[in-house]
Amino acid sequence: MTKTVSDVICPFCGTLCDDLEVVVSDDGKTIVDVYNACAIGAAKFMHAQAKDRVKRPRMQQADGSYKEVSYDEAVEYTAQMFAKAKKPLMYGWSSTSCEAQSVGHEIAEKAGAIVDNTATVCHGTTLIAVQDVGIPSCTLGEVKNRADRIVFWGCNPTHAHPRHQSRYSIFPRGFFMNKGHKSRKVVVVDPRVTDTAKMADIHFQVEQGRDYELLSALRVAVRNEKLPDVVAGIPKEKIYEAAEILKSGRFGIIFFGMGVTQTLSKNHNIDEAIMLTKDLNEFTKFSIMAMRGHYNVTGSGQVLGWQFGYPFCVDLSRGFARYNPGETTSNDLLRRGEVDAVFVLGSDPGAHFPISSVKKISQLPSVCVDPHITPTSEVSKLHVPVAFVGVEVGGNCYRMDNVPIDARKVVDPPEGVLTDHEFLTRVNKRLGELMGAA
Amino acid sequence: METVTVTMKTQPVLFLEADNISPDAFAGKTAADIASLHAYEGREQTTLGKYFDVSGDAGATAADTRIVVKGDVSRVKYIGMKMSAGEVVIEKDADMYVGAWMQGGKLIAKGSVDAFAGIGMKGGELLIEGNAGNYLGAAYRGDWRGMQGGLIRVKGNAGSDIAYFMNGGTIIVEGDVDVHVATHAEGGRVIIKGNAKSKVGGQMVEGEIVVFGGIDVMMPGFKFVKDEELEIDGTTAKFSLFHGDLGERHPKRKGQIVYGKLYQKI
Amino acid sequence: MTTEYIIKNGFVFDPVQGIKGDKADVAVKDGKIVKSTEVSSKAKVIDAAGKTVMAGAVEIHAHIAGPKVNEGRNYRPEDKLFTYTPKKKGSRMAGGFSIPTTFKTGYEYAKMGYTTCMEAAMPPLFARHVHEEIKDTPIIDEGAYPVFGNNWFVMEYLKNGEIENAAAYVAWLLNSTKGYAVKVVNPGGTEAWGWGLNCLTVNDPVPYFDITPAEIMTGLMKTNEYLGLPHSMHVHQNSLGNPGNYTVTLDSLKLAEGIKAKNTFGRETVLHSTHIQFHSYGGDNWGNFESKSKEVMDYVNRQKNITVDTGCVTLDETTTMTADGPFEHHLTELNHLKWANVDVELETAAGIVPYVYSPDIKVCEIQWAIGLEIALMTKDPMRTFITTDHPNAGPFIRYPRIFSWLMSAEARRDRIESFKHSAKMVEATHLAGMDREISLYELAQMTRAGPAKSLGLASVYGGLAPGMDADVAVYNFNPEKSYKPAEIEKAFSAAAFVMKTGTPVVIDGEIVSNGNKRTIWVNAKVNENPQVMRDIKEKFLKYYSVTQGNYDVTKHFLSGNPRVIEVDATT
Numbered sequence A: 001m002t003k004t005v006s007d008v009i010c011p012f013c014g015t016l017c018d019d020l021e022v023v024v025s026d027d028g029k030t031i032v033d034v035y036n037a038c039a040i041g042a043a044k045f046m047h048a049q050a051k052d053r054v055k056r057p058r059m060q061q062a063d064g065s066y067k068e069v070s071y072d073e074a075v076e077y078t079a080q081m082f083a084k085a086k087k088p089l090m091y092g093w094s095s096t097s098c099e100a101q102s103v104g105h106e107i108a109e110k111a112g113a114i115v116d117n118t119a120t121v122c123h124g125t126t127l128i129a130v131q132d133v134g135i136p137s138c139t140l141g142e143v144k145n146r147a148d149r150i151v152f153w154g155c156n157p158t159h160a161h162p163r164h165q166s167r168y169s170i171f172p173r174g175f176f177m178n179k180g181h182k183s184r185k186v187v188v189v190d191p192r193v194t195d196t197a198k199m200a201d202i203h204f205q206v207e208q209g210r211d212y213e214l215l216s217a218l219r220v221a222v223r224n225e226k227l228p229d230v231v232a233g234i235p236k237e238k239i240y241e242a243a244e245i246l247k248s249g250r251f252g253i254i255f256f257g258m259g260v261t262q263t264l265s266k267n268h269n270i271d272e273a274i275m276l277t278k279d280l281n282e283f284t285k286f287s288i289m290a291m292r293g294h295y296n297v298t299g300s301g302q303v304l305g306w307q308f309g310y311p312f313c314v315d316l317s318r319g320f321a322r323y324n325p326g327e328t329t330s331n332d333l334l335r336r337g338e339v340d341a342v343f344v345l346g347s348d349p350g351a352h353f354p355i356s357s358v359k360k361i362s363q364l365p366s367v368c369v370d371p372h373i374t375p376t377s378e379v380s381k382l383h384v385p386v387a388f389v390g391v392e393v394g395g396n397c398y399r400m401d402n403v404p405i406d407a408r409k410v411v412d413p414p415e416g417v418l419t420d421h422e423f424l425t426r427v428n429k430r431l432g433e434l435m436g437a438a
Numbered sequence B: 001m002e003t004v005t006v007t008m009k010t011q012p013v014l015f016l017e018a019d020n021i022s023p024d025a026f027a028g029k030t031a032a033d034i035a036s037l038h039a040y041e042g043r044e045q046t047t048l049g050k051y052f053d054v055s056g057d058a059g060a061t062a063a064d065t066r067i068v069v070k071g072d073v074s075r076v077k078y079i080g081m082k083m084s085a086g087e088v089v090i091e092k093d094a095d096m097y098v099g100a101w102m103q104g105g106k107l108i109a110k111g112s113v114d115a116f117a118g119i120g121m122k123g124g125e126l127l128i129e130g131n132a133g134n135y136l137g138a139a140y141r142g143d144w145r146g147m148q149g150g151l152i153r154v155k156g157n158a159g160s161d162i163a164y165f166m167n168g169g170t171i172i173v174e175g176d177v178d179v180h181v182a183t184h185a186e187g188g189r190v191i192i193k194g195n196a197k198s199k200v201g202g203q204m205v206e207g208e209i210v211v212f213g214g215i216d217v218m219m220p221g222f223k224f225v226k227d228e229e230l231e232i233d234g235t236t237a238k239f240s241l242f243h244g245d246l247g248e249r250h251p252k253r254k255g256q257i258v259y260g261k262l263y264q265k266i
Numbered sequence C: 001m002t003t004e005y006i007i008k009n010g011f012v013f014d015p016v017q018g019i020k021g022d023k024a025d026v027a028v029k030d031g032k033i034v035k036s037t038e039v040s041s042k043a044k045v046i047d048a049a050g051k052t053v054m055a056g057a058v059e060i061h062a063h064i065a066g067p068k069v070n071e072g073r074n075y076r077p078e079d080k081l082f083t084y085t086p087k088k089k090g091s092r093m094a095g096g097f098s099i100p101t102t103f104k105t106g107y108e109y110a111k112m113g114y115t116t117c118m119e120a121a122m123p124p125l126f127a128r129h130v131h132e133e134i135k136d137t138p139i140i141d142e143g144a145y146p147v148f149g150n151n152w153f154v155m156e157y158l159k160n161g162e163i164e165n166a167a168a169y170v171a172w173l174l175n176s177t178k179g180y181a182v183k184v185v186n187p188g189g190t191e192a193w194g195w196g197l198n199c200l201t202v203n204d205p206v207p208y209f210d211i212t213p214a215e216i217m218t219g220l221m222k223t224n225e226y227l228g229l230p231h232s233m234h235v236h237q238n239s240l241g242n243p244g245n246y247t248v249t250l251d252s253l254k255l256a257e258g259i260k261a262k263n264t265f266g267r268e269t270v271l272h273s274t275h276i277q278f279h280s281y282g283g284d285n286w287g288n289f290e291s292k293s294k295e296v297m298d299y300v301n302r303q304k305n306i307t308v309d310t311g312c313v314t315l316d317e318t319t320t321m322t323a324d325g326p327f328e329h330h331l332t333e334l335n336h337l338k339w340a341n342v343d344v345e346l347e348t349a350a351g352i353v354p355y356v357y358s359p360d361i362k363v364c365e366i367q368w369a370i371g372l373e374i375a376l377m378t379k380d381p382m383r384t385f386i387t388t389d390h391p392n393a394g395p396f397i398r399y400p401r402i403f404s405w406l407m408s409a410e411a412r413r414d415r416i417e418s419f420k421h422s423a424k425m426v427e428a429t430h431l432a433g434m435d436r437e438i439s440l441y442e443l444a445q446m447t448r449a450g451p452a453k454s455l456g457l458a459s460v461y462g463g464l465a466p467g468m469d470a471d472v473a474v475y476n477f478n479p480e481k482s483y484k485p486a487e488i489e490k491a492f493s494a495a496a497f498v499m500k501t502g503t504p505v506v507i508d509g510e511i512v513s514n515g516n517k518r519t520i521w522v523n524a525k526v527n528e529n530p531q532v533m534r535d536i537k538e539k540f541l542k543y544y545s546v547t548q549g550n551y552d553v554t555k556h557f558l559s560g561n562p563r564v565i566e567v568d569a570t571t
């Protein structure tokens, strides 16, 4: 006999689908099947079942080999590392629950750490733009119910957020949109002809690195001011035409991704896109939303926000919180040699950071907390395997539109494996003892 | 004016935060007092004296105090932060936040400085004889009130995002600059004697940018108005005037729309 | 652990018992106030001689937890710059000015002697977020008002006059979101904002839904009394912040005529009109903008089933935030500062814009005057409460300054004289001619007993009668001595001693404990209503972007420390 768990949250991408059905064995130990998820989401659940999973912490030896250690030893090493460091970096936090993040922040307060999440290499630039000019946005249900103009800028949801278009943006029938995608016009801006671009009514193949100029030109066109003949490789007639299409909708939305957040102009691209959205609100209703990657990177920004007031790269080293991307961001800290220990949980910088940063991690006292063996665990002094959040342990998460959803536990973790929350709680306690109870 | 000399003797392992190296913090103090002022390395609170030899007593007020910073301070942040008067001379390269939130007095950096020099500046004079990093004379994150007043002069080149959200004052860069100049400016003046790349004056509401050299790619929202002869920082020449950013809102004054002005030397 | 205290010889101000500054002792045992004879000789003595003693204050309307508050924090790093003080042992780091972090929020309220606070607008879809922040806000008891005034279910039921169905839905939602009261913000106007439109009078029809703001407010008042909830309907009316809006305000208030309070909590009112300062404007443009506080307060004083709070402008740089989405858009068009907006499917919206209330701008000076006039014109301090609609008219940390303006005509005069446009301000307002000074007893009514009664919590909060919660504040303020206005501000900014449910949390203005905070919510029971349950199921299947199974916050919420107010509306 099996049983089915419904309303399960997919702990993979920022779409945070919450309608999965997971069939588990009678003893609650194995996942038999996953329904409703896309291929990558389903794979995440199945991956948790891998036979070769590491089940105990491992300490790197002088010769580069690994020795299994107990969780007690792992807690001790981690707490000692924090107690000795002058300025440790605590990075990741995007693939775990808000509850775990919260305990991490208590450690960070004690240790005078810098807490940074994966926004630092994805949508941190978006957060900077929002700080500069705000952001008119909405929840994804609004898009489904009202939006008749959809713009995808520098993102390819067909691959990165596979169920986004069917659940929220292009295809679903909504309250005021009962004809589904027939009532919507889709604009895609991307230098490449992506699968998303193939579905568009208009595709702008913008010149690399000229998104800022194109967005600016759209704002000029919205105001009916004069444009040069060609901007960013697009003839001005097309730009005026697109501006008219955007203005003539009843409710529009721009979704954007790393194709604009991490290319030349970075935060300024988003800034200009937000200002275009704001301008369009003088004519109709328009929103804009970041296609957040990791399933709970948004949650990390929220918890950091209410506890310290900033959404990423928060520097607590002087006993109070400071923030300045370009200085307190992980790669800048590593590049400049500003930190003396690294703790990673809920991300894999070994795979996403520049080689030079990864090298720095390998030279410092370092701990990687991750259910898997990853490029990061391979360069860290200590690897602590933990239960999969969203599969083996629940906890709160925030979708890309900031809607909070509680992830569910569907199966038990392997015998004796701690959750990250439990591990952090023990480190926090031990660190408190070492530092004379802060 | 009394001179205090601080000479780096012990390098920090990480970076040193020395916001207390300013005439305001030194004023009225003896060399010994100054050596015991706080400095921070990560979460460790130590003293300036741990890293610097301090000689000379400060004047009674900030205005009467001159500070000479000697030695390798390339890992020292916040020199001259919030200074309101007096003088600071940094003999070699310094790290971030030189003259940040400066309100008055004079700060001379004889070498180069890293990012965020003169951010949130309200007044005074910041002279950088080497190069400046990114965000020179920019606003702090989220603030729509960037540089309000004062003068920044860079003899070398400057990085990206200079004069971000500038509201007043003057920035002169004698060399080249990287992308994004005076983005969101609503006042003030930026003079670039060398070349600019692209994204010059994007989202500018008001204020002035003068470029002597080339601009790789002009923003689409700048329209040519006329040619004008001007005297800029001692040079008289002919410049083309552009108005922009046309994609941005612009206030009306006396029935006239006010634009950002971009002058490029012909 | 000590559980017995006796706070001795203070000047006690307690409207619940009618004590007006008499020297008295307040005894505490096991978290409750008891008769002095009921504590043993081991009771710890707190010397309050020469000091003012009141119950812990009750905040009826502030935006302190949830998605828009946090967006405000995250998008304003400049609001925190240089505001942090290094953390002390036993407390968490705390920073921010107009939108402080959750830790700072709890600490700052406690320092002023506030022990209960209501988050004024919870978007139901984001309830889990609100509760996460509430959990991280130390010391103060907290509840949150879910917003209903633009909710599709509510509009559909009320359009058809289905009060019983609306009640079943409201009960279901309060339970699902662990909410406290029925909040209405710009009724109908925020739904219209889904299309970039607004409802600026009580009779503007809501696009598509074919109902008016007046019908929504009347219907929700009836629904509220059908259920017999502890608090009345709590409304932010249409046309907030616009010159000439006082007529819309009067139209809205008149809707309460003839509606009777029906509940078991001792509440006599059916409508709470919030931050009424923003709704008491005359003129028809910013040039001839003027105070209509008199017209509004004359009505409020007559109409006994209404309560109001002031929404006093504090003359600071702050961050405005409201579920009135179209208003925030209007504001950003005026001041061009950064605008954040979130439209929430089927339910509501919210906007945020920073704002600088400058003493050099005539309109701000007039707004400042109107807020104070509202308080000074009241004939019933048990129905008029002091707020800043934090952070909209100013940050809550300025309450002590507002108290000094209200308690001292001299303080007001000084302030007016240093305005840039004082002559014009005086002409457009009544304040300069008012010499009333609010007494400490009235202050206790307006910040303690009054709001507690309006909230239906008069049996536990806002007073010092035996049996009530031991929430007590002692201030370094001797009412028998003459004082300068600045001394009022100082005394109320940092209480000498604050106790929360019997635990000392502030001593000499410093936080000494993170307290034992609770979350307050209402569990309203109604008859089974299969139709409403079917409607809910259908809307989740078709129009929401989350499943019904993931909407309820109960599972998440149980880790908190709840104080459940039970309501039985079954028949």
Ligand code: SF4
Residues within 6 Å of the ligand: A010, A011, A012, A013, A014, A015, A016, A017, A036, A037, A038, A039, A040, A041, A042, A161, A162, A163, A164
């Ligand atoms: S779209 Fe994203 S959240 Fe949804 S199932 Fe696929 S990977 Fe999971």
Ligand SMILES: [Zn+2]
Residues within 6 Å of the ligand: C061, C062, C063, C120, C236, C274, C275, C322, C389, C392
């Ligand atoms: Zn409010």
